[in-house]
Amino acid sequence: MVHTGYDPALVTLSIAIAVLASYTALELGARVHGHVGAARWGWVAAAAIAMGGGIWSMHFVGMLAFEMGAATTYDVPGTLLSLAIAVAATGAAFAWVGRPGARRRDVAAGGVLMGTGVAGMHYAGMAAMHLPGGVAYSVPIVVLSVAIAVGAASVALFLAFRRTSVTQKLVASGVMGLAVAGMHYTGMAAATFTPGGHAHAGTAGLGGQTLALYVAGATFVVLFLAMLATSLEQQRIQRELRASEERFRAAVQAVGVLWTNDAEGRMVGEQPGWASITGQTREEYQGYGWADAVHPDDAQASVDAWNETVRERRTFVFEHRVRARDGSWRHYAIRAVPVLDAGGAIREWVGVHTDITERRLAEAELRESNEELQRYAYIVSHDLRAPLVNIMGFTSELEATRQDIGEALRGRPEAERIDADLGEALGFIGAAVTKMERLIAAILRLSREGRRTFQPEPLAMASVIQGLADAQRHQAESVGARVSVDPLMPEIVADRTAVEQIFGNLIDNALKYLDPARPGQITISARPLAGNRVRFLVEDNGRGIAERDHARIFELFRRSGVQDRPGEGIGLAHVKALVRSLGGRIDVVSELGRGTTFGVTLPRGTATGRSAAPEAARLAAE
Amino acid sequence: MQPVTIVMIEDDEGHARLIERNIRRAGVNNAIVPFRDGGSALGYLLGPDGTGEASAGRPLLILLDLNLPDMTGIDILEKVKANPHTRRSPVVVLTTTDDSQEIQRCYDLGANVYVTKPVNYEGFANAIRQLGLFLSVMQVPENP
Structure with missing residues (x-):
C-alpha cells in the first residue's frame, strides 16, 4: 500500500478552478438560448471548452494535490482523449439544454450527459497515468462518484437555465463545482494504489507537476478570456437596452404626453406626462380624478366614446380640451391602444395626448x-x-x-x-x-x-353617377356619344348635391367638348387610394385642352380653346370649389386632339370643418 | 275716403326716380313721399314720439328697400308691422336681394309683396307698372 495524502492548498485551488470554470461555463451556456445559427454554436463551443477544460484542469491540479510518494507520468494521447471526452460531453449537454423548445425534463438529460462527461474524463485521465504500481477500484464508490456528478450537474443546469439572479448563478456554479470536485475526490477514494516496480519515468510522458501547472495556468487564461467575452457581450446588451430606452423616451417626447390607464380607465401610479400638462398632483389625477382636468363640455362625449372603444376593443381616437397648468384650455388629440394580457383581456391602456391647439x-x-x-x-x-x-x-x-x-x-x-x-x-x-x-x-x-351647409350621407357612387349619366342621356345621344359608368365604385360619405354638381358638371363638359372627328366615349371609374381616399376618373376622347390652359380652366370666367360653345367659364371653378369643400382635390391630364381625364380625389368619410355635425366627424373611428 | 299716400323708402336716388317714373306711367297719381334712410322714414311713419299715432287714420302704402345706409329694411318692416297704427299698411319689399331665406323672412314678418329689382330694365319697368296697376285696384285700409 502506497502512502497517500492531500496538499490542502492544491485541493483548494482545484475546487476553486472547478467553481470558476463552472461559473464561466454556465454563464456562457445560458447565452445559447438567445442566439441562432452560427452564434448559437459559438456559445455552445465556448461553454463546452470552458467546462471541459475546467474539469480537466481541476483533475490535474487534484492529482497534483494527491501525494502518492511516487513519480507519476502521463500518457499524452490518453490525456488528450480525456480532455476531448470532457469537452464533447459538456458541449452536448449545453446544446441539448439550450436548444429552442427545450423542456424542463431536458435538463435531466443534459445533467446525465454532463455528469457522464465529468466521470468519463476522470477515469480516462486516470487510465492515461503511468503509475509505478497498480490501481484497483471499489465499484460501489465509483458508482457513487458518477451519481454525484450526474446529480449535481443536473441541479446546476436546472439553476443556470432559469432566468436567474447573480446569487442563483453563484449557487449554480458552486453546485457544478461540487459536481466536478466531488466526483473527482470520490473517484480517488474508490481507487486503491498498490506499489509496483519503478515508474517508466520520463519515457513516454511528461512530469506530473509541470503538466498540472501548465494546465492550471492555461485554464485560468481561457476562463479569464471567456469571462471577458461574456462581460463584453453583457455590456453590448446593456448598451442596446439603454439605447432602446432612450429611443423610447425620445419617442414619447416626440409624440406628446404619454399616460397609462388600467382596464377600467383609472389612472394608477406615477403619470409624469399627465402631471406636467395639467399640473394635477398624483392624488388629484389618481383613479378617475384625471377627468376633472377635461373640459366639462367634452367630458360626457369623452366618456361615451371611451365606453364604446372599450366595448369594441379598438384603438381609442378622440379629441378634447384639457385644462393646462395656467388654467387655459388646450386642444388635444388622443390615441390610446389597449395592452392585452395572455388571455386576451385588456390589461391596461397606453395613450398619448398630442397638443393640437395651434392647429x-x-x-x-x-x-x-x-x-x-x-x-x-x-x-x-x-x-x-x-x-x-x-x-x-x-x-x-x-x-x-x-x-x-x-x-x-x-x-x-x-x-x-x-x-x-x-x-x-x-x-x-x-x-x-x-x-x-x-x-x-x-x-x-x-x-x-x-x-351652404353640407349634409354628409352615404352615397353609392356607382348609382349616383349612373343617375347623372342617365339624366344626360338625351344630350349624349344627340351628339352620338356613349357614357359608361364602372358599376364597381366604392361608397363614400359626402353631401349628395355637391357630389352631383361635381360629376354632373364634368360629364356635361365632356359631352360639350367632344371631337366631331370620332364618336364620343366617356368613361367614369374609381379606385381606392391609401389614406382612406377614393380617386374618381372622368375620361373622354374629346377635343382636349392645351397644356398651357390646364391651370387656367379652374379659374373663374376663364375658358379654353375655340369659343364655340355657350358658357361663362364658371363650371370648373365651381367644381374645384366644391371638391375642396369636400376635402378633396381635382387635377386634369389632357392632350389636345386626344382627350381629357379629370381626376377627383375625395375622402371616403366626411371632411371636417364643413360637415353639418362636426362633433360626429370628430369622433369618427379609424 | 282719403287718398292713399305712397311712402317710398329707397336710398338709391336713381332707383327712386325709376320707380316713380314707372308708377306714374302706370297711371297712378297718388302722392309719393320719398325717404333715403331708415331713420327719417320711421320718423314719418311712427311720428317723432315713436308711438305711430301720427299714422292713425291715414291710408299708407310702403315701398321698402332692404339695403339702407342706417338700418336694414327688415328693421323697418318689423317696427311697422308691430305698431298697432301702421300694421295694416301694405308693405311692398323692393330689393336687389333674391335670397330665398330673406324673402321668407320678409313674408314671416308680414310683408305683403316681395319684388326683386331685375337688372333687365324691361322686367323692372314691367314689375313697377304692374305694381302701379295693382295699387290702382287694391283697397288700402285706413290705419286705426
Missing part, C-alpha cells in the same frame, strides 16, 4: 377668413347689382328719349347720324351691363354654394 386655432382662423371672403363676395355682388339697375334703367330711359329726339329732329339732315350714334352707344352700354349682370350672378351663386 385648431389655425383652422378656425382659416375658416373665419374663408367665411369672411364668402360674405364679402355676397355683399359685393349685391351691392354691385344696385348701380347696374340704374345704368340699365336710365339706358332704357335714354332709349325712350332717343325716340323723342328723333321726333324733334325729324326732317333735319343730321337726324339719322345722331340717331345712329345714340343707338350704337346705348347698344354697347346695354351689352356690357348684361354681361356684368351675368358675372355678378355667377359670383353670387358660387358664394351661396360656399355658404
Whole structure:
C-alpha cells in the first residue's frame, strides 16, 4: 500500500478552478438560448471548452494535490482523449439544454450527459497515468462518484437555465463545482494504489507537476478570456437596452404626453406626462380624478366614446380640451391602444395626448377668413347689382328719349347720324351691363354654394353617377356619344348635391367638348387610394385642352380653346370649389386632339370643418 | 275716403326716380313721399314720439328697400308691422336681394309683396307698372 495524502492548498485551488470554470461555463451556456445559427454554436463551443477544460484542469491540479510518494507520468494521447471526452460531453449537454423548445425534463438529460462527461474524463485521465504500481477500484464508490456528478450537474443546469439572479448563478456554479470536485475526490477514494516496480519515468510522458501547472495556468487564461467575452457581450446588451430606452423616451417626447390607464380607465401610479400638462398632483389625477382636468363640455362625449372603444376593443381616437397648468384650455388629440394580457383581456391602456391647439386655432382662423371672403363676395355682388339697375334703367330711359329726339329732329339732315350714334352707344352700354349682370350672378351663386351647409350621407357612387349619366342621356345621344359608368365604385360619405354638381358638371363638359372627328366615349371609374381616399376618373376622347390652359380652366370666367360653345367659364371653378369643400382635390391630364381625364380625389368619410355635425366627424373611428 | 299716400323708402336716388317714373306711367297719381334712410322714414311713419299715432287714420302704402345706409329694411318692416297704427299698411319689399331665406323672412314678418329689382330694365319697368296697376285696384285700409 502506497502512502497517500492531500496538499490542502492544491485541493483548494482545484475546487476553486472547478467553481470558476463552472461559473464561466454556465454563464456562457445560458447565452445559447438567445442566439441562432452560427452564434448559437459559438456559445455552445465556448461553454463546452470552458467546462471541459475546467474539469480537466481541476483533475490535474487534484492529482497534483494527491501525494502518492511516487513519480507519476502521463500518457499524452490518453490525456488528450480525456480532455476531448470532457469537452464533447459538456458541449452536448449545453446544446441539448439550450436548444429552442427545450423542456424542463431536458435538463435531466443534459445533467446525465454532463455528469457522464465529468466521470468519463476522470477515469480516462486516470487510465492515461503511468503509475509505478497498480490501481484497483471499489465499484460501489465509483458508482457513487458518477451519481454525484450526474446529480449535481443536473441541479446546476436546472439553476443556470432559469432566468436567474447573480446569487442563483453563484449557487449554480458552486453546485457544478461540487459536481466536478466531488466526483473527482470520490473517484480517488474508490481507487486503491498498490506499489509496483519503478515508474517508466520520463519515457513516454511528461512530469506530473509541470503538466498540472501548465494546465492550471492555461485554464485560468481561457476562463479569464471567456469571462471577458461574456462581460463584453453583457455590456453590448446593456448598451442596446439603454439605447432602446432612450429611443423610447425620445419617442414619447416626440409624440406628446404619454399616460397609462388600467382596464377600467383609472389612472394608477406615477403619470409624469399627465402631471406636467395639467399640473394635477398624483392624488388629484389618481383613479378617475384625471377627468376633472377635461373640459366639462367634452367630458360626457369623452366618456361615451371611451365606453364604446372599450366595448369594441379598438384603438381609442378622440379629441378634447384639457385644462393646462395656467388654467387655459388646450386642444388635444388622443390615441390610446389597449395592452392585452395572455388571455386576451385588456390589461391596461397606453395613450398619448398630442397638443393640437395651434392647429385648431389655425383652422378656425382659416375658416373665419374663408367665411369672411364668402360674405364679402355676397355683399359685393349685391351691392354691385344696385348701380347696374340704374345704368340699365336710365339706358332704357335714354332709349325712350332717343325716340323723342328723333321726333324733334325729324326732317333735319343730321337726324339719322345722331340717331345712329345714340343707338350704337346705348347698344354697347346695354351689352356690357348684361354681361356684368351675368358675372355678378355667377359670383353670387358660387358664394351661396360656399355658404351652404353640407349634409354628409352615404352615397353609392356607382348609382349616383349612373343617375347623372342617365339624366344626360338625351344630350349624349344627340351628339352620338356613349357614357359608361364602372358599376364597381366604392361608397363614400359626402353631401349628395355637391357630389352631383361635381360629376354632373364634368360629364356635361365632356359631352360639350367632344371631337366631331370620332364618336364620343366617356368613361367614369374609381379606385381606392391609401389614406382612406377614393380617386374618381372622368375620361373622354374629346377635343382636349392645351397644356398651357390646364391651370387656367379652374379659374373663374376663364375658358379654353375655340369659343364655340355657350358658357361663362364658371363650371370648373365651381367644381374645384366644391371638391375642396369636400376635402378633396381635382387635377386634369389632357392632350389636345386626344382627350381629357379629370381626376377627383375625395375622402371616403366626411371632411371636417364643413360637415353639418362636426362633433360626429370628430369622433369618427379609424 | 282719403287718398292713399305712397311712402317710398329707397336710398338709391336713381332707383327712386325709376320707380316713380314707372308708377306714374302706370297711371297712378297718388302722392309719393320719398325717404333715403331708415331713420327719417320711421320718423314719418311712427311720428317723432315713436308711438305711430301720427299714422292713425291715414291710408299708407310702403315701398321698402332692404339695403339702407342706417338700418336694414327688415328693421323697418318689423317696427311697422308691430305698431298697432301702421300694421295694416301694405308693405311692398323692393330689393336687389333674391335670397330665398330673406324673402321668407320678409313674408314671416308680414310683408305683403316681395319684388326683386331685375337688372333687365324691361322686367323692372314691367314689375313697377304692374305694381302701379295693382295699387290702382287694391283697397288700402285706413290705419286705426
